[in-house]
Amino acid sequence: MKQRDSLQVVILARVVVVENLPPRPQMLSEQKVEFEVLRSWRGGNQSTIVTTIGVGEPSGISCSGIGNFHVKLRQTWLLVGGYDNTGFRPSALKSKLLPDGVLPAETLKLLESSK
Numbered sequence: 515m516k517q518r519d520s521l522q523v524v525i526l527a528r529v530v531v532v533e534n535l536p537p538r539p540q541m542l543s544e545q546k547v548e549f550e551v552l553r554s555w556r557g558g559n560q561s562t563i564v565t566t567i568g569v570g571e572p573s574g575i576s577c578s579g580i581g582n583f584h585v586k587l588r589q590t591w592l593l594v595g596g597y598d599n600t601g602f603r604p605s606a607l608k609s610k611l612l613p614d615g616v617l618p619a620e621t622l623k624l625l626e627s628s629k
Contacts, residue, residue, distance in 0.1 A: 521597040523563075523602060524592075529548075529590075530587075532545055537568065538568075544567070544568035545566065546565075549593065555626075569584055
């Protein structure tokens with residue numbers, strides 16, 4: 515049986531604070547974001563999660579832009595990510611914006627069955 519990573523996070527969350535930061539070198543934009551946790555399937559036991567996310571400058575390689583992440587106030591996201599030595603890091607590849615704020619039924623069913 516595959517052991518779950520205790521640092522993995524899967525949550526439904528709403529953006530409640532967005533602060534645009536001066537971007538570091540090789541970044542086009544960076545944001546400090548506070549998410550209100552609406553529901554948690556793995557990790558994310560707190561009521562809010564704060565993280566820094568960004569959009570990198572194009573590097574001319576085929577995977578350029580894959581890690582880009584940009585949010586707006588009041589958006590609802592299914593966040594999948596983990597913790598590193600700097601805090602929570604959502605995965606741009608695995609996380610999904612939910613424009614209507616509702617998880618698709620098939621996604622909810624998969625999440626419920628993975629508990």
